[in-house]
Amino acid sequence: MSKSPDITLQESSPLLQEGGGPGHVAIIMDGNGRWAQARGRPRLFGHHAGAKRVREVVEACPGLGVKYLTMFAFSTENWKRTQTEVAGLMSLFRRYISKEMKALATRNVRVRFIGDRMRLDAKLVKLMDKLEVSTECNDGTHLTIALNYGGRDEVARATKRLACDVAEGRLNPEDVDEETLPRYLDTHVLPDPDLVIRTSGEARISNFLLWQSAYAEYEFIETLWPDFTAKELGSLCDRYARRDRRFGAVKT
Ligand code: IPE
Ligand code: IPE
Numbered sequence: 537m538s539k540s541p542d543i544t545l546q547e548s549s550p551l552l553q554e555g556g557g558p559g560h561v562a563i564i565m566d567g568n569g570r571w572a573q574a575r576g577r578p579r580l581f582g583h584h585a586g587a588k589r590v591r592e593v594v595e596a597c598p599g600l601g602v603k604y605l606t607m608f609a610f611s612t613e614n615w616k617r618t619q620t621e622v623a624g625l626m627s628l629f630r631r632y633i634s635k636e637m638k639a640l641a642t643r644n645v646r647v648r649f650i651g652d653r654m655r656l657d658a659k660l661v662k663l664m665d666k667l668e669v670s671t672e673c674n675d676g677t678h679l680t681i682a683l684n685y686g687g688r689d690e691v692a693r694a695t696k697r698l699a700c701d702v703a704e705g706r707l708n709p710e711d712v713d714e715e716t717l718p719r720y721l722d723t724h725v726l727p728d729p730d731l732v733i734r735t736s737g738e739a740r741i742s743n744f745l746l747w748q749s750a751y752a753e754y755e756f757i758e759t760l761w762p763d764f765t766a767k768e769l770g771s772l773c774d775r776y777a778r779r780d781r782r783f784g785a786v787k788t
């Protein structure tokens with residue numbers, strides 16, 4: 537990784553105040569296919585361009601006070617795409633992990649993956665494990681990559697594990713509450729996202745972090761993911777810092 541990206545914040549930005557910005561930003565990286573189509577290129581060309589944007593965004597986080605960054609890379613529904621696109625994406629993920637492993641490890645980024653690994657090929661899972669292990673002592677930006685992730689699938693898997701604990705006497709059904717269930721989710725070590733960004737103009741969440749985003753702030757922006765920059769992330773964090781989050785309460 538290279539120098540810090542160029543983000544110029546206004547002096548008045550509330551982001552410059554301690555705790556003013558989003559501590560956890562989650563991004564639905566959408567629009568790679570349209571970006572490629574607009575250039576008369578195959579969809580995979582867009583995915584490669586999209587993967588290249590991740591580094592700059594990760595590097596921007598410390599300067600913006602973003603401690604946790606979660607990126608949606610492949611959903612449980614994306615298997616419905618053509619075999620060529622899916623295979624190309626899987627190969628891209630393998631290549632991305634191998635290529636970025638060293639840089640992420642030495643730049644104090646801690647990487648985690650969420651999603652169901654059962655359907656992913658063994659070679660990819662091995663690389664994911666290796667990246668997690670090689671960065672587990674890092675305490676800089678916590679980068680979580682959602683790969684074969686679906687919010688409903690995650691809740692179903694969590695419920696299955698919770699039910700096993702009840703059946704085997706480790707958990708009393710009376711004790712199941714809003715604090716218990718998230719301990720079974722893939723994200724159990726992460727705070728809830730403060731800000732969820734979706735690129736490409738679609739105003740939907742497509743099964744991303746359903747439980748965790750109950751009180752997130754949302755930004756649906758027109759930019760296609762391969763055009764997204766650290767500067768735009770800075771503007772969105774700044775806008776977030778000016779919002780009033782009430783969590784159902786009324787300010788007195
Ligand atoms: C997001 O870009 C990447 C993945 C879902 C893997 P898309 O591939 O969905 O791009 P569009 O939405 O078709 O433009
Ligand atoms: C959501 O994008 C998944 C990722 C960005 C990885 P999609 O392009 O798959 O979502 P839909 O199909 O437009 O809802």
Ligand code: MG
Pocket residue numbers: 566567568
């Ligand atoms: Mg899409």
